Amino acid sequence: MSLANILWEPALNWDGAATSLETQALTPIENPVELHQSLAVGVSKLQQTELYPPLFRNAFGSRTITEENVLKALAQFERTLISANSKYDKYLRNETELNSQEIAGKVLFSNHPDPTIPVAGADCMHCHNEGNRLFSSTDYTRGAAASFFNNGLDSQPKDAGRFIITGQESDRGKMRAPTLRNIALTAPYMHDGRFKTLEQVLDHYSDHVAKDSPNLDLNLLTATNKRNGTQLSLSATQKKQVIAFLLTLTDSTFIQDKRFSDPFKP
Ligand code: HEC
Incomplete structure (x- = not known):
């Protein structure tokens, strides 16, 4: 992570x-x-x-x-x-603009899908908190218990996750959602590194959430942009837009900060 x-x-x-x-x-x-x-x-x-x-x-x-x-x-x-100097941080400080694709991605990221309205949603902010700028599942208002989710990777989660700590069946398969800051630079993705690209991550959330997974998050269980849909069903364009937004979270000031580089390399 x-x-x-x-x-x-x-x-x-x-x-x-x-x-x-x-x-x-x-x-x-x-x-x-x-x-x-x-x-x-x-x-x-x-x-x-x-x-x-x-x-x-x-x-x-x-x-x-x-x-x-x-x-x-x-x-x-x-x-x-x-890390606080990504393009998105600069945008929040009115120091730069986001392009139209990035804005579209930001709207998708933060919207709950509802097939009865014309605006689509990708539902990411339920678990990757945009409000506190951490883009992780940490939610200071709802407390620590609300910070672990099953995001539907498998019908039978191989890793018990939060269950190991609490011993509660209702926590089986739940994990902390990590920050999405600098996410473009930190493949592979998920706790077991199963996805090599952000495209694969978006394909998962859009089309392959395991609906029978125990303790699957309720938002993911029902989220769909299609009438009578069973999956989120983002279009190829919408997936690209969400990824364009995720790329605005790359912070080159942070990545290139000499204080964080290997002190034994000249
Ligand atoms: C129900 C909560 C939930 C929702 C909604 C959700 N995520 Fe996640 N996300 C998680 C959890 C939990 C993990 C870690 C899961 C694991 O590894 O087992 C995760 C992991 C990730 C990772 C991998 C992080 C890493 O460091 O490996 C990415 C990228 C990601 N999510 C992007 C998204 C995007 C984009 C959306 C919206 C389309 C989204 N998530 C919606 C809970 C959620």
Whole structure:
């Protein structure tokens, strides 16, 4: 998942397993399928370098590196990863215009479909919150429980998602919807990386939502732009428009920020 604007996310990982960046940071370090090393061993390796003890002294007042301070340092760095200068942000600040295709995509993104009215909807904003500019499922007004959804990828979800954390059947198959900021740059998509392109993502939401999936979000269950339709049914043009809008969320200021690049590369 993207780490852009992660400081504002109260629940982390696809299933919300962690609720602070400090506790989250421990998981990938020790997890056997990720870095697979105990933090204690990592700390003793850092302690033996020339580079890190002085940096920890500058930050925390002591050359002795602790597990707690490693997690704090990682978390605090993540809190600086703020993306707020995409074309869409500039548009909101009246610094640039969106073209007609991007505007059409924005309208689709934010509209609930209703076949009885002439304006189509793609329904994305129900779960990718545009209102708070995060474009994730985090919804401060509705609270953490409302931030996990089943978006109908499979009739039988292989990954239990939020269920692992709460043990509630009503949470089986639900995931956090990640931010869509810089989404054009972060393929493949979904928790299992099943989609290689945004076109495939739009095809999923438009034509292939698994309606029998347990706990499928109610909006997705009923959303359609066609009378008596069973799927959202966006036209090829409408899919392109939504993608054009998603491309306005690419923030090259963020992507090219030297402070976020590999410090060991000249
Ligand atoms: C019912 C809630 C819901 C709706 C509506 C919804 N999404 Fe999602 N979206 C999710 C969830 C949940 C995930 C993560 C699912 C997973 O990986 O299992 C996701 C994932 C994504 C991803 C992949 C993100 C990544 O980092 O891999 C993209 C892109 C995306 N959605 C775009 C859209 C677009 C475009 C729309 C509107 C056409 C839309 N979504 C509508 C809930 C929703």
